[in-house]
Amino acid sequence: MDNYDQKLGIKTWAEADRPREKLLLQGRRQLTDAELIAILIGSGSRNETAVDLSKRILNFYKNDLAKVAKLSVKELSKFKGIGQAKAISIVAALELGRRRKETEKEGPLQITSSKDAYEILKAELSDLPHEEFWILILNRANFVTGKHFVSKGGQSGTVVDPKVIFKVAIENNAASIVLAHNHPSGNLRASSADISITKNLVQSGLLLEIPIYDHLIITDHSYLSLADEGLM
Known part of the structure; x- marks a missing residue:
């Protein structure tokens, strides 16, 4: 049927497959990198879920979070579906992670x-x-x-x-x-x-x-x- 060819929004997924709900039910460590970034992004588009968009970004950088952490707001905004506000959220979250690492492993x-x-x-x-x-x-x-x-x-x-x-x-x-x-x-x-x-x-x-x-x-x-x- 044609319906099977249409991409489904996150709200239509089983509850366990939605990133926010999955985090609440199973804990943060059970989420993939793409699902965590999807929470930061918040929403996708009619044609692409936030998780799919996150996977596309990660795939472009061969799933290397260290490379993603180097991206600027301008570079992230080049991805279709990522506006300035979403890019800022991603950059800010990854910077917090870097700072936490610094305080935990201070020499x-x-x-x-x-x-x-x-x-x-x-x-x-x-x-x-x-x-x-x-x-x-x-x-x-x-x-x-x-x-x-x-x-x-x-x-x-x-x-x-x-x-x-x-x-x-x-x-x-x-x-x-x-x-x-x-x-x-x-x-x-x-x-x-x-x-x-x-x-x-x-x-x-x-x-x-x-x-x-x-x-x-x-x-x-x-x-x-x-x-x-x-x-x-």
């Missing part, structure tokens, strides 16, 4: 190795479609007293102004600092510019008696320490 407060610094900074610098530059402020015992955003750039670089970096360091009574920026491409090699900028900043830090202990390059899944590699 050690004392820096004894490059891995310690990475654990503290990875939540800030992973899953970004552009480059950002951050610094860690350390006291004399190498305890972290703050982490600060310095600058934002494009996909292949960001402007690093020594005056801004050391202004933040001085204002926050830094005994020493750790530098960090991300490579959205996933490339863990330090460029000649990365090495040159780092060496210049190290020299400036010595003059101001604010030593730079390390410069990390962070990707979504790993990091490179210029200090460990002998590039400083």
